[in-house]
Amino acid sequence: MSFYGWLKNGNERIKYTWLPHSSGVLLIHASAVIVNNHGFIFLGPSGTGKSTICSILESETIKIADDRVCLIPNQGSWAISSADDYNFTDRISEEQVVKMEKHPLKGILRLYRGTQPKTIPTPSFQTFQNLFVSYFEFKLHVCCSLKDRKNVFSTLASIARAVRGYSFYFNCSFFTVQVFNEMLNQDFSLGAQHKAIITI
Secondary structure, three states, X not given: OOEEEEEEEOOEEXXXXXXXXXXXXXXXXXXXXXXXXXXXXXXXXXXXXXXXXXXXXXXXXXXXXXXXXXXXXXXXEEEEEEOOOOOOOOOOOHHHHHHOOEEEEEEEEEEEEOOOOEEEEEOHHHHHHHHHHHHHXXXXXXXXXXXXXXXXXXXXXXXXXXXXXXXXXXXXXXXXXXXXXXXXXXXXXXXXXXXXXXXX
C-alpha cells in the first residue's frame, strides 16, 4: 500500500510516495558520526544543532550523515547508514540495504543547547520518545497505515531498550568535545576514531 502527499522544498512543492521500506529499515531525522567502529546518532528538531555538533566533534569523529539516517536491523542488534541522498519518492529496496555502508549503533543522543556541556543518561522510555519524534518529523511517515505504525512503535521500543540513550547539552566550546570523550571513555571504553563497515 502507498500513500501520496506533498513536501515543500523552498517555494517548490514535491510529490512524495510513502512506501514501507524493506527489511525493517526505518528512516529518521538525525545526524550521525562514527567513533572507533561504532555509530552515534544525534536527534532534535530542525535548528537544534545536528549538523553543528558534527562539526564541533569533527576532530574526534567521522561524520556519516547530516540530516537523514537509516536504522537497519542486524542479527539482534542495530546498524546505521546515511540516507542524506534519499529522495522521499522511492522505496528503499533490499538491494539498496545490502549495498549500504553500515555501522553498528552504539548511542542515541538527544541534543539541547546549554551553557554547560554535559551528558545525562536517559531511561529507555525517554529514548523511545526521542526516536518516535525523530521518525515522525518526516511528514510522509504520518501517512502510514495503523498496522505499519504499530510495527514502527514496536521497532523503536526495541531499539530504545537495546541502545543507550542520552540527553546531550552542548555549546561551541572545547568543553563539548571533552564531555563527549568522557562519555565515550566511561560508558563505551572507546578510544581513537576508526571507521567500521559491516554487512548484513
